[in-house]
Amino acid sequence: MTAADAPRVLIIVQNLPVPFDRRVWLECLALRDVGYDVTVICPQGRGTGAFQVIDGITIRAYPPYAPGGSALSYVAEYAYSFTATAYQLARVRRAGRFQVMQACNPPDIFWPLAKLLRRVDGTRFVFDHHDLSPELYRSRFPEGARLPLRGLYALERATFRTADRVTSTNESYAAIARSRGGKDASRVTVVRTGPDPDRLKPAEADPDRRRGRRYLVAYIGVMGPQDGVDLALEAANIVVNQLGRTDVSFTLIGGGDSWDDLVAQRDRLGLQDYVEMPGRVPDEYVISVLSSADLGLSPDPKNPLNDVSTMNKTMEYMAFAMPVVAFDLRETRVSAADAARYVPANDVELFAKEIVGLLDDAETRAIMGKKGRERIERELAWQHQRTGYVNVFDELTGRRER
Numbered sequence: 001m002t003a004a005d006a007p008r009v010l011i012i013v014q015n016l017p018v019p020f021d022r023r024v025w026l027e028c029l030a031l032r033d034v035g036y037d038v039t040v041i042c043p044q045g046r047g048t049g050a051f052q053v054i055d056g057i058t059i060r061a062y063p064p065y066a067p068g069g070s071a072l073s074y075v076a077e078y079a080y081s082f083t084a085t086a087y088q089l090a091r092v093r094r095a096g097r098f099q100v101m102q103a104c105n106p107p108d109i110f111w112p113l114a115k116l117l118r119r120v121d122g123t124r125f126v127f128d129h130h131d132l133s134p135e136l137y138r139s140r141f142p143e144g145a146r147l148p149l150r151g152l153y154a155l156e157r158a159t160f161r162t163a164d165r166v167t168s169t170n171e172s173y174a175a176i177a178r179s180r181g182g183k184d185a186s187r188v189t190v191v192r193t194g195p196d197p198d199r200l201k202p203a204e205a206d207p208d209r210r211r212g213r214r215y216l217v218a219y220i221g222v223m224g225p226q227d228g229v230d231l232a233l234e235a236a237n238i239v240v241n242q243l244g245r246t247d248v249s250f251t252l253i254g255g256g257d258s259w260d261d262l263v264a265q266r267d268r269l270g271l272q273d274y275v276e277m278p279g280r281v282p283d284e285y286v287i288s289v290l291s292s293a294d295l296g297l298s299p300d301p302k303n304p305l306n307d308v309s310t311m312n313k314t315m316e317y318m319a320f321a322m323p324v325v326a327f328d329l330r331e332t333r334v335s336a337a338d339a340a341r342y343v344p345a346n347d348v349e350l351f352a353k354e355i356v357g358l359l360d361d362a363e364t365r366a367i368m369g370k371k372g373r374e375r376i377e378r379e380l381a382w383q384h385q386r387t388g389y390v391n392v393f394d395e396l397t398g399r400r401e402r
Contacts, residue, residue, distance in 0.1 A: 008098045010098040011101075124397075127162075129167065139303040166183055172331055195318075200320065202291045217250045245359075253286060296322045311332060323340065323341070341357075
């Protein structure tokens, strides 16, 4: 098959730039490797341009919109993103029709574009189900108005109805696609966001990452209102200022809506010397920190969204053979199994004590880390998820039958 004959796939993602969105980037590479021509429309990352071709993947990006944190600001953000995406779509379609369009959520707003492409070009639609938008709203705005929530349920239903196939990140999400979304089980495929163990693996530890202390505790992930980084900071405060453990450094990597507030919280707690918060950093920095850390934190609090969501950071810690401390969430247990210690929901004091207990037990840390790495290699790695994902596209384009 020549490049001109390759089936074209369009992937739309709104909440993260590509290739920073690891799941979407692994999906892009998987499709490329079996002969698809992949184009991505997404927001621009820091320091990147509007047009890039990376490893054969075409990326068309638009300037990001920074939400203000209120429900109304998200409405404005999504309206802007839909318009910017539609504009980029009009441009990339000039090169020819797309056989398949994939939209990732949140938000659940791109189904009208899928309907338009289906009507004009016969394009099939894959809904890559990353998040539960109604539960996300309930978690961020527990006292929020009911009208926006009803609107989110309506948008979700429209997305499910429009989709030819749904790829869900775990069994909990797949069950929602079948029940709330009304999708037949044959049209729903679980594609977990498994890390690539060949890329994410322990390297040589860098003692400087510990900043002169015996232990290093790490966090990597988004820093939004529902991600629990504020709870991680409270736990660090207990570890350092109440339990007197001045032999522990913390490095919390990532950015998001709450980053500025979290830095201010750290400073109020007097933890500037103990907690490093560098924001989003290059992969080399992440690998260096995770290779040097003694354990990883998954402080996501129990709420309607987190309890049924798969946390990518948990599996990334496992890929680096790190034990995990997490709140007791249903899908976190499915992912981590014996590689994590589980703390009753949102109990920060017990979370802090579990951190200290594991730091003081090197033998248990080693056993848990080994189990986590083995679980990634044998069951959860992207290589075990990739085939099911590619099969969805092969079925929709008729390539599997041929």
